Amino acid sequence: MINEPVPTLYEWAGGAQAFERLTEAFYAKVKQDELVGPLFAHMDPDHPRYVAMWLGEVFGGPDRYTRERGGYPHMLAKHLGKAITEQQRRRWVDLLMDAADEAGLPGDPEFRAAFAGYVEWGTRLALHNSQPGAAVVKDAPVPRWGWGVAPPYRP
Template sequence: MGERTIPTLHEWLGGTDRLEQLTTLFYRKVLQDDLLEPVFRHMSPEHARHVAHFIGEVFGGPKQYTETDGGSHARMVAHHLGKHLDEAKRRRWMSLLLESADEIGLPDDPEFQSALLGYLEWGSRIAVLNSTTVSNPIQPDAPMPIWGWGETGGPYTGD
C-alpha cells in the first residue's frame, strides 16, 4: 500500500483562479451591502486579487502575496488598523464569504469546510481585535500564517 499524498487546502479548493473567483464575487457583494460597503468603499481595484493571493499562500499555495504583491502578514494586519470593526460586521463578512464560496462551488466536504470555517473564524476575529488599535501588533518580519487540515488530517477520500 502506497503512501497517501495529502493535498494542500489551496490545491483541494482548485488553486489561485478559484480563490480569485471567490474574492471577486465576495467583494462585489460587500460593495452592495449597507453594513459593509462603508468599510470597503475605498478599497483598491487590486484588493480582491491580493486577498485571494493572501488566502492562497496561507492555504499552502504559491507565495504570490509576499513575492508578487509585495505583502506580508504585518501588511495585511495593517489594513485593518483603526477600522473599528464589530461583531455585526464580522458576522456579515463571514456570511457573505461563505455564501460566495457555495455559489462558486468550492468543495463542500466536511473536512475542507471545517478547515475553511476555522480559518475564516480565526482571521475575522483577529481582524476585529486589530481594528480597534492603530499600532500593528505584528512585527514586519513575522512569518505568514500557515493553515492546514487541522484535526481531520486531510480530505475524506474513502480510504
C-alpha cells in the same frame, strides 16, 4: 494501498483560480452590503485579487502575497484603526461563506471545517487588530492553515 500525499487546502480548493472566483464573488456581495460595504467604499479595484493571493498563501499555495505585497505587515496595516464591529465581522464571515458556495469551493465537511476555522480565527484577529489603540503583533509571517484533525476523505 498507495500512500498518496495529503493535498494542501489550496490544492483541494482548486488553486489560484478557485480563490480568485471566491474573492470576486465575495467583493461583489460586499459592495452591495449596507453593513460592511462602507468599510470597502474606496477599495482598490485589484483588492479581490490581492485577497485571493493572501488566501492562497494561507491555505498552502505559493507565497505570492509575501513576495509581491509585503506579507503579514502589509495586511495588518490595512486593518489598523478601522474599528471593525462584531456585527461587521459576522456579516463578513456570512458573505464569504455564501461566496464560497457561489464560487464552487469544495463542499466536503473536511474542507469546509478547515476553511471556516481559518475564517473565524482570521476575522477575530482582524477585529482585535482594527480597534484603536490595540496591542498588535506587527511583524509575523503569513499564517499557514492546514487540515487540522480531519484530512480529506478519499474513498
